[in-house]
Amino acid sequence: MKRPAVDVCFTPQEIRPVEVAVVVDVLRASSTIVQALAVGYPRVVCCESVATARELRAPGRVLAGETACVRVPDFELGNSPAAMASAGRRGEELVLATTNGSPAVVAASRSAKRVLIGSLLNLSAVLAALPTDAGVAIVCSGTNGRPALEDAYLAGRLVAALGGVPSDAARVAERVASGYRTPLEALAASEDAAQLRATGQERDIAWCAREAVVEVVPEVRFSEDGASVVSPARELHRGLPMKAAEEFA
């Protein structure tokens, strides 16, 4: 069956109704969400603001996030996937508030029937999880309402691998992906990478540029009051005994 339309939104403002959205924020929120599930958090609560995350503070919940690329002072963790891997699971749920990525997840949940979360880290797993018979939009989180190079790069990688009928924006992204020899080359050239270097967090650039090293695909389960609850997509648990699969749902 021929895959339907494949579209790319360079910023969350461009989102329109679609069957499946893949939200990407390569530097760094979508990489952090993927890494959080990989270290064992069963759920990540993506918040549209730091204030929303603070309201959700409770025992068993670990607050993480940044403003202006730096950890929110009263939060336990920042938005670093490398630090997330080092810290490991520290509670029942991660509550994440970032400038661009976590609000993009909440925004996409308002327009798409299903919302998956993609990064270079889980590139192959996301591609395997996408249905072949549904329209797909790659939603780039961007930076402060503007396109981000690293998100356009990943969007182009997804478009190139998906096939289907690309929109003009999808063709634009595809040319970005084919215009860099490696993921690291694209990420390192971005404005967000410059900001990470300026704040002493350059380790995350190479960390987020690693391709297909994690099998988990985060999916939004439900959204309310400016927050979206994310857990691993069911697709990955095909073949598991039903009971084990249910535990992930």
Add this chain to the structure above:
Amino acid sequence: MKRPAVDVCFTPQEIRPVEVAVVVDVLRASSTIVQALAVGYPRVVCCESVATARELRAPGRVLAGETACVRVPDFELGNSPAAMASAGRRGEELVLATTNGSPAVVAASRSAKRVLIGSLLNLSAVLAALPTDAGVAIVCSGTNGRPALEDAYLAGRLVAALGGVPSDAARVAERVASGYRTPLEALAASEDAAQLRATGQERDIAWCAREAVVEVVPEVRFSEDGASVVSPARELHRGLPMKAAEEFA
């Protein structure tokens, strides 16, 4: 002197305050505006809507424009640069209302100190007219609020030629430009080209893909009531006797 920031807006919604904006709508409004000045219209009045153009109807004014890619029934001309070249000048002013390009000119005029209009037809002339000491944003008109491939291509050509400090969006556009061997290849792959073929206007695709064949640079002189008045930029008249230059002002 090093040129300051060079940015690209993939849709007019992304425009932010900037010193110089270059509005592009390769298929077809910016090509039509360039062609209109080239055949001798001293001014083109770019309208934000068909209704605005109708209100400006008056002797000496030629109404042109489209909705859904097709000529507005009560307008004398459509939005075809090829047809504009054949028809020649038919009045004192061309009043143009299109779906994306002419509203983008009006929108850019609200955010930029100077607004020039670019197309492949006048590519070299636009580059020569841009000041080297001012921030520049290439404003793509896009299609119904979404990015258009042909506009991203031209934006990338301009970014590559300008030098300066590119934003992430400018880097994205640059990769689009370097991803196609010829302008025609990029234009022909676009959704707008498909729409032109579907409405029997494919002649405009190759017409608009011709590079640097016209020397005129349209510039917005003033805007009011949802319309922007465009005439040739002064830069082109350097070296002319003062009186001749004044006639263009």
